[in-house]
Structures are given as C-alpha cells and as structure tokens.
Amino acid sequence: MRYRFPCSLILSLLFCCVLQAQQLSFSPMRLFFKGAPGETVSETITISNTTSQSYEFLLSLKDWNRDSLGIKHYFPVSSLPHSNAKNIKLPQTSFVVAPGEKKTYTVSMRIPIADTQKIASNSMLFFTQVNAPRNETGDKSGIGIRISMEFGIQLFYTPQAAQKGTLRFLAFNYEPGHKKDSAGHRLVVKYQNTGQVHKDGFIRFELTNKQTGEEIKPEPVPIAIMPGDDQVVHYPLPKLAAGNYLAVAILDAGSDNELKVAEKNMHVEE
Template sequence: MSHWPLCLLLSLLFCCGLQAQQISFSPMRLFFKGAPGETVSETITISNTTSQPYEFLLNLKDWNRDSLGTKHYFPESSLPHSNAKNISLPQTNFIIAPGEKKIYTVNMRIPLADTQKTASNSMLFFTQVNAPRTNAKAKPGLGIRISMEFGIQLFYTPQAADRGSLQFEAFNYESLRIKDSAVQRLIVKYQNTGQVHKDGFIRFELTNKQTGEEIKPAPVPMAIAPLSNQVAYCPLVKQAPGDYLAVAILDTGAGNDLQVAEKNIHVDE
C-alpha cells in the first residue's frame, strides 16, 4: 500500500470457487481422520483458467460461530477448539500459472487419544498478493486493487467424540416493525448437544387452520459448532389474520434423526 497511498484495497472472502475470476479451489472443507499420533494428508485442487498468474500467501486462523451462526476469526491456536497447532503446510506461498491446475497438500498430526474428545477446526486462508491495479485515467493514483481471498475449513473429529443431537430450546412467532417495515417471522433457538460439528437446514411449514392452505418458506441454512446454541429467523410473507400451525424441522441429512417442533400461532390484523 505504500507505493499507492490513495489506492483502495478490496479484500473479498470467497466460500466457493468464483467463475467470474475463473480461479477455483476445491473442496472448500477438509476432514481429517486417522489414528492418534498419525500424520495424515488431504489435498486441495486449485485451477487457474485465466490468462494471468496468481500468487497466494497462506495463513491459518481460528474461527467460531456466534449465536446467529456468523463466523468470527481469531489468531491461530488462540481458541480452545483450534487444531491449527497440529496443521503443517508444505509452503506458505506459491504462484499458479495461467492454465495451470495445482494440487496443494495439507498435513495434520492426529492428536493423542486422551488429549481431545471434542471436534476441532481452523481455517486456511489463500490470499492473493499480486492483484493488478486498475487504470484510473480521470484521477491518476486512485486505482483499485481487487485482492481475492479463499478460506478452506479444516475439521478434525475424534473417533470417540459423542455425536449427540440437535434439540429445540424455543420456537416462537413475532410480528414487529424493523426500520418502518412490518415484519412477520418465526424464531427457533436450538442446541447441539454433541461434540461434533453439524450442518444442514431448518425447514418451516405453516398451515392456515381455517383454510387448510400450506405455506413453505425457503429453508434456512444451518451450521453449528459442538456444544453450542444458536438462533435462526425465518421471515414470512405477510399472512392473513387467523390461526396457524407452525412446524420447524432440524434436518442434518441422511443418517440423522429429524427434530420437529410445533407451535400454534395467531396472526392479528
């Protein structure tokens, strides 16, 4: 930034390969499995179909989710559920040439069996360091640099970890005004009782008791850390006054039981 004091650096965090830039990383999540004390490897495929080289700097960070499921980042090895100290990287910067496909290997030393029973995580960031500067003929020196950043989630789940379950803690309906707009929404609070990460969707159904009409809002994505609580909101299209049966379903995919909650609600004028 010292060479272009008036430049604006835009750092974009991607959770999937971007077709517009035609550079992609896959997969975006790595899951490490192995015997205690063993070093295991997982790979990331990086493809560059553009006509320019990309240079990336790599670094690890810790992360967690707040009560709404939003990720927050911290220095590596600073959180109790971090696995960053067990991750080793063969290189911390590299260049991928135009048209090249590169395989990057991430290594993890599996913790000893008696040192960890809850799933751990970290995030591996690939940050572009050679972003070109756009031309700004009207105002020289005010060019914009677009720097891409990709985050790869790294997970380890001990074999002895208790999978637990998702449990509803509360299911409510509210009608309120937010920024002068009338809002109707369903609210669920739920808990992950297990020692493993869980993700999936929260599905909602609403049935008008007078007419029998069924309303199915779009599912709400869900990702929750071990032994934690979250709140999710489902906005509703304005419903006619009357009595409804609301249903919420915690769906974490095949092999897991669906968790269902019901609530009778009344919608006023």
C-alpha cells in the same frame, strides 16, 4: 485489511464457494482429518484457474468460531481452546496458479500422540491473493482499487472418541410485526448441538392456514454449528393473510441424524 499497497485500496473478499465470475475454483472448501494418535494424515485441495490471469497467493492459518447467529469470527493461531492449527503442516506458504492450470495443494495434520481430546477441533486456511491488478479510477488522484481475493478452507479434526450427539430445539417462537403489516412478522428458532462434532444442515419451515388449508413452504435455511453451541435463527415471514396458522420447524442435519420437529400456533392480525 490483510495487505497494504501504496496508493491503493484493497478489498479482501472471503469466498466459501466457487468464484464463477473469475472462473477460479477451490475444492473442497472443507477438509476433515481423522486418524490414530501419532499418525500423520493428509487431505488435498484442488485449485483450477480457467482464466488468462496468473494468481499468486500467500497462505496463513487462523482460529475461528461462530457466534449465536452462526457468523464466523477469526482469531490468532492457537488462541482458542479447540484450535488444531498447531498440528497443521503446510508444505509451502506461497502458491502460484498459472493461467489455465489445475494444481493440487496437500495439507497434513499430525494427530497428537496422547490424544485425550474428545471434542472436534478446527482452524481456517486462507489463500490470500497478493498480485491483484489495480483498476484505475480514471481521475488524476493516483488512487486505484485492488480487489484482493481471499479463499478460506475450513480444517476440521474429529477425535475417535467424539460423540456425534444431535441437534435439538431450545425454543420456537412467533414474533408479530406491526399491526396491519404482516410483512414484519418472523419466526425465531433457538437450537443446540448436543454433540462433540461440528454439524450442518437446514432448518425447514412449513406454514398451514387453519381456515383455508393453504400450505406455505419457504426456502430452507442452511445452518452450521460448532460442538456444544447454541444458535438462533430469525426467519422473516412472507406477507400472510390474516388468520390462524400452524407453523412447523424441522431441524435436518442429514441422513445420519434424526429429524427434530417443533410446532407453534400463531395468529396473524388484519
């Protein structure tokens, strides 16, 4: 928990998209800084509040990374080797958005003068609400619940010398579930970012029944991976008819990157 209030329980919710229910939006959710050594560069966040409520936020920085499943983890400022938090400048650490107001917030970064760094760095800027109203429970315990919203803005710095690299497959496997229950089957993809910059994109799967020719194209899986990291995606398969299948996995990191394709023959038992 980031904040504590008397007789209340706070639930911090980290949003990486527009909060449609509350009609409060932050855009963009990711800032990318580029510049020459010694230069100070700035990027702007737009906050729109179309509700009848005022929102008050405290701002803070954290380091972060992703584990082998792509899940974010947070750490104290400047504790990770590829943190850029010490070079980030915030004009203020509190921020209020009035009802119906649209405001901008500018984040600056000073590019190190002796910039020998080659790997992209990152940090996270949190906007944490501190004026959440209490929703009473209706009993006499005196305990209410405050839902304190927290928005995380990813801050990336890409050095001029950073190599783009590519995504590549390390493994592509089929893991059958319980016999006579194909609902437990899954595809497992292990892949790597060979570059020195952050990458995101999709893994796309295609299945073809070799007996009937039926093609199955599940929804793409969004991915995001740090420089030089490996990640694993476990993809649960829909229930399949018994038979032999050709499974295809495609790593798609956008138009600036070559598509990578892997194939796997798989047999689904009755």
